[in-house]
Amino acid sequence: MIEREGRNKLMAKSYDVIVIGAGPGGMTAALYASRANLSVLMLDRGIYGGQMNNTAAVENYPGFNSILGPDLAEKMYQSSTQFDAQYAYGSVESVSVADDGVKTITTDSDVYETQALIIATGSEYRKLGVPGEDDYSGRGVSYCAVCDGAFFKNKPVAVIGGGDSAVEEGGYLSQMTSGVNIIHRRDQLRAQKILQDRAFSNDKIGFTWDTIVTEILGDGQKVTGVKTHNKKTDEDGTVDVDGVFIYVGNQPMTEPFIDLGITDDKGWIVTDEKMKTSVPGIFAVGDVRQKDLRQITTSVGDGGIAGQEAFNYLQAVQDKVQVK
Structure with a gap:
């Protein structure tokens, strides 16, 4: 790592490759890039592992019949840092690209520079956007069963969504x-068949079809229920529950990168099959990309490609310098 005065006159820390995000895609990219003898930094605003840390069991990752999400995250992290890739906390505020191709990453605490940037920030749970959701967040409203399920032992809960x-x-x-x-707002689930079969055979799981939640109710301290509207019968109702777990899709975490012109109209980053964006030297992997299937396995595949392509890009930059 080289420290030199950055373009914003702060001491910038320089790496060959910087990976923003330390989920499965980011960690795999860091592994491939550092194994190619490049100096690599992984930046994340939280603990490594991403949404794996919020997953009770992973049953579709090769090599494991079943493994706890946090355990898989730890194994990936140990692997990703074995060739000296570094890890640092930081919330990215902006990214700029200079005429010479150097990318400057400004976080809430540091400034970094790199020629090759890999964006692996993933996505976050989408909110319902109904009254009461924000008021009771952390007081009965949750987006993570693994994190908060234990608070509702022997109590009734609602799960919103069908994926x-x-x-x-x-x-x-x-x-x-x-x-x-x-x-669920539809009359059938969108989840994989094996998950549907388990749910339908589970005596403790019931279903309310063709229904949307219009408000989350509470007593001022905690959730007491939800208001519902049936789209087919046009009837309104109330469901008494102590907890509401919301799973209605994801949205990309790309706000710091919007000005780079690499996202579509919904904020997802557009890449080619080599994980390249429209900006030379900037790659994207995993759930932040514009694609259909967002899984740990697909993120890992993206990361391997991006790590290798970052090496190829840096080689091409070096060749140009030598020619000059």
């Missing part, structure tokens, strides 16, 4: 709560 996350986490919650009501 993989909603159904899988509903199964997890059924192990500790008195019952789980999965409320």
Whole structure:
């Protein structure tokens, strides 16, 4: 690592490759890049592992019949740093690109520079956007069953959504709560069949179909229920629950990169099959990309490609310098 005066007149820390985000894609990219003898820094605003830390069990990652999400995150981290890739906390505020191709990353505490930048910031849970959601966040409203499920032992809860996350986490919650009501706006689930079969055979899971939640109710201290609206019958109702777990999709965490012109109209980063964005030397991997399947396995594949392509890019930059 080289420290030199950055363009904003702060001491900038320089690396060959900087990876923003330390989920499965980011850690794999760091592994491949550092194994190629490049100086690599992984930056993340939280603990490494990303959403794996919020996953009870991972059953579709090769090599493990089943493994706890946090355990897989720890194994990946140990692997990703074995060739001296470094890890640092930091919330990225902006990224700029100079005429010579140097990328400056400004965080809430430091400034970094690199020629090759890999964005692996992933996505975050989308909110319902209904009254009461923000008021009772952390007081009965949650987006993470693994994090908060234990608070609802022997109590009724609702899970909002019908995809993989909603159904899988509903199964997890059924192990500790008195019952789980999965409320879905359609008349059938979108989750994988194996997850659906488990849910349908679980006596502690019930379903409310064709229904949206219009408000989260509480007594001023904690959640007491939800207001609902059936889209087919046009009827309004109330469901009494102590907890509401929301799984209605994800949105990309790309705010610091919008000005780079590498995102689509929804904020997802657009890349080619080599993980390259429209800006030379900037790559993107994992759930932050514009793609259909967002899984640990696909993020790992993206990371391997990006790590190798970052090496190729730096080689090309060096060749140009030598020619001059």
